[in-house]
Amino acid sequence: MEAKLMQLQSFCILLLMVLGIIVRRRRKAHVRIMTVAMMWDVILILQIELSRSAILTATKALSNALILNIHISIAVSTVILYGFMIYTGKKMLAGEVRIRSKHRILGYSTFFMRVLTFITSFWAVVPKE
Ligand code: HEM
Numbered sequence: 237m238e239a240k241l242m243q244l245q246s247f248c249i250l251l252l253m254v255l256g257i258i259v260r261r262r263r264k265a266h267v268r269i270m271t272v273a274m275m276w277d278v279i280l281i282l283q284i285e286l287s288r289s290a291i292l293t294a295t296k297a298l299s300n301a302l303i304l305n306i307h308i309s310i311a312v313s314t315v316i317l318y319g320f321m322i323y324t325g326k327k328m329l330a331g332e333v334r335i336r337s338k339h340r341i342l343g344y345s346t347f348f349m350r351v352l353t354f355i356t357s358f359w360a361v362v363p364k365e
Contacts, residue, residue: 239361242283253273253350270321274321306356307356307359314350317349321343324338
């Protein structure tokens with residue numbers, strides 16, 4: 237049940253990101269939506285870390301440690317990419333136009349990694365016997 241609630245939040249974060257990309261030309265809306273999406277994602281990771289049952293579920297998935305490690309590695313990379321998005325986004329707001337193509341490539345890569353995080357979360361959750 238708890239895992240389902242977390243995956244539902246994860247899906248909502250993805251939808252927010254899609255919305256943020258759709259409104260990418262409207263700066264104010266884009267920055268607000270992406271900030272909320274990234275903050276919610278970090279809060280979601282904290283919820284997962286602090287939830288005892290989620291950790292127990294993950295421990296069960298240890299029978300397939302490789303799959304769990306792949307999921308965690310992708311999730312961590314996504315959060316690292318958030319740092320680059322904030323850095324390049326702030327530069328753009330400060331008027332550095334040349335960084336735009338970097339922000340765009342990193343932006344679509346970050347979104348792609350976030351989709352992979354969502355997909356692989358289904359591998360990491362082991363159904364209760
Ligand atoms: C996961 C987070 C984010 C993603 C996936 C993302 C993605 C994108 C994409 C795809 C564009 C369009 C670039 C183009 O077509 O040239 C864009 C534009 C932009 N982004 Fe982001 N972004 C993110 C976060 C941020 C943040 C945190 C900031 C600010 C601190 C920001 C500031 C901007 C600005 C200023 C633009 C240009 C808007 C304009 O056309 O005037 N972005 N972003």
